[in-house]
Amino acid sequence: MEPPLEVIRFEPPALRVLDQSRLPHEERWLDIRDIDQLEEAIRALRVRGAPLLGLCGAAGVALAAEADAAEAPLRAAAERIGSARPTAVELATGAAACRDAALAAPERERAAAAWAFCAAYLRRRQAEDGALARHGLSAVPPGDVLTHCNTGTLATGGAGTALGVVRAAHAAGRLERCYVTETRPLLQGARLTAWELLQSGIPAVLLPDTAAAALILSGSVAAVVTGADRIAANGDTANKVGTLGLALAAARAGVPFFIAAPTSTFDPACRSGAEIPIEFRTAGEVGGYGDARWAPAGVEAWNPAFDVTPADLITGIITERGVVRPPYPAAIAALLRELQLEAAQR
């Protein structure tokens, strides 16, 4: 499945990304030339979504290698970019993998090796998104789907994860419309997912996050499908805040709740969700949007960017390798062993 739009370009010595903070009203490309600029773009969510963050982490190493390809600065750059946001594991693993690829080359060839790694990573991501969507098609029951946040091309550079499944289901005539939560406070659903769906000719129905439980209990959706930022060894899954509420409502209604994420989202170093670092963001993001302010200055806010859905609320985890089903600790361990063996054989 071809990605319907382009969101990231590797153009040595620059990284070019679509500025997602301006969408859907303005399509502006950012020309990123150093890791200061990249770190700002990541923190401000100009680029976002776990798999795309992995690509950006890798590109951060390439940008650093353009400036100084010696080992110590490259290691420092991978560390810095990899920790610009804490929850999506792929930001750090993408940066580390590119660092290792670059360090395997002689110093004067490291920048080129890093850019080549980025290009191959994007091709792999696009292929994985296609495989994930095909597996999702066989797992998710026919009917309309509710999704949360943005998991489309903007979030991966490929066809998307949960949104890739939605695209495949729509193309197969199994889904008429996709329900999209607005995703407060940064509105990734209202601004980005609704835009992507409409561009692809898929009817999108936008709802306030607060209406999601009522929608699920009304029987209007056949499944809830979301992405993930990090999946612990026991299947507990961190994703955009609000996901937990959707999973609880789906369990109450007997509606299947799926996570769609590439295997790179598993983090066996986290034994359970309690070990996943959760990003907290500013009160200003809750008290307004852009220049509009609706909360009184000085009010405190509790603003986690992510929450953790316990594994027992998850019907299945759709990956590019197939659908992982409970019991999770065993199924995840078996899949990760298989991936490790394959990597060792390469």
Ligand SMILES: CSC[C@@H](O)[C@@H](O)C(=O)COP(=O)(O)O
């Ligand atoms: C395929 S993207 C999966 C997740 O990264 C997505 O659902 C999400 O939570 C993104 O959060 P964001 O804060 O917009 O980076």
